Amino acid sequence: MFNGSVTGLTLCSFALMVGSSVIAAWSDITSVWNKEPELDPTTGVEIAAGPVSTIGGLNAGYVWMAFNCIVSAAYVLFMRKRIKITGFKDWDSMYYNNLLSIPILVVFSLVIEDWGSESLALNFPASNRVLLLSAMAFSGAAAVFISYSTAWCVRITGSTTYSMVGALNKLPVAASGILFFGDPANFGNVSAIAVGGVAGVVYAVAKTNQARMEKARQARAAGGRP
Template sequence: MVSSSKPADEAEMKKALATGAVKEAPLSAIPPITCYCFASILMTIINKFVVSGANFSMNFLLLCIQSIVCVSCVAIVKKAKIISFRAFDIQDAKAWFPISFMLVLVIYTGSKSLQFLTIPVYTIFKNLTIILIAYGEVIWFGGKVTSLTFISFIFMVISSVIAAWSDVSGALGDSMPTGSTSISTTSLQAVKGVVSNLNIGYFWMLFNCLASATYVLSMRKRIKVTGFSDWDSMFYSNLLSIPVLAVFSIIVEDWGSENLARNFPPETRHVLLSAIAFSGAAAVGISYTTAWCVRTTSSTTYSMVGALNKLPVAASGMLFFGDAVTFGSVSAIGVGFFAGILYAVAKNNQKIAQARAQGDTIIPLVNRQ
């Protein structure tokens, strides 16, 4: 009886894995997490380089070109029979269009945030998205926020406050004249301009956090409904975003010759266009690894992995874009990283507790009557 039950137990385990009753081994999450980290860091650096020009204002055109290059790359790779995904279907397109529209909001607000904020501030404030996603999972997917997880959220908020304080004080200090005790009209105008730019940057950052949380949660729910694979999700997301981005670019942005010359100066035009094309190819990686990471782990873990990128991403900002290295910025990064480690420990403890509870309720087949 025992020997005949062993194959039945194995069949039951395979069935549980197929239906999602038992999660894959934690090691299976390492490849998607690693790939997502590399792709997100690369995309942040490239987008910051493109939008950091003093006169750049055509964000919709930038994102439209990226999506076109991304879809073209995927189509070429599919034609070479390296990858495979479902053919375009109008019903699938209708079902996926809201997700694609949310993606447009995420990448546009992200590019606008990077235009006005430094990379360290941008990455630290992305932590707030984690909190929104975590409580969204509680509402939509029956998730749970433990005490340790809540404590990690508190540290995330503290790191964001420190980053904002350091950013504002540093920007105001740089705008004030040195060697003079008098305050001139010019200095007041400079301070006003700095405050205005910061307000705009933090507005786009708030919008980006809300849009990112909605996008990740909605995509996870829609993937379950449509049965999309990772490549399906990536293909439809970018393909359906092209007309939206093109329409917004034509309506909102200035396509006059003077504005085009300001956005793409002749001396740097080839470099900018090459960077945009490369970022479009890199978007294949970020789109695919996003869907891969969300499906393999969870939407909260996916967002947390992105938050843990703050150290290398912040270092890249200080190295390539001259972002200030101050006590406040370093403290904010350190607190944010500690919050990420604390959150990872909390999620790991939560998974162990769930596995034990699930194991206690399973009756082996050999013991069943």
């Protein structure tokens, strides 16, 4: 789409990142394959269950995660293409990005949400209404600057680097869950974090080598050599 090139190390880092996700989800996958029989609490007899396919037994959240990955990748790619075609500045990209989302949010809010007085009193109680509204205002302001930084990162570095950074920033979150919030530190979780870290290092080396080769190519072109 952008006439770019992908090196072998870049593909290797991508494979490692995908492998990290598979390792992290492997416990859920194996739990479906090795599902324990459900027993009747009174008699202890196994309860007969209907046939369930392997895909049907998986958590539906993985389907939504896969759909989210596809949509997010398409969003980043087409946003970069649109920035290049129209010559948008970062503030322009941020402005239109947020402006286009307002009609969708307003329509679905009016159609789905309950705007009655009872619902408002329940969701925004008078005791902490100011705190909730202040938190929502802060969240909205933070979203504006996140949108700006997203447009800047995609324009300066590229969609591949932006996506890789977005994947790598999940590793500290996963590690903090083990260190501070009591998540189990089993072989699968630790291995997934380690493989993800290796993927980041491999990608950094790949981009460094690619930049060095590009500089050498430009130097040869400037000197009149092929």
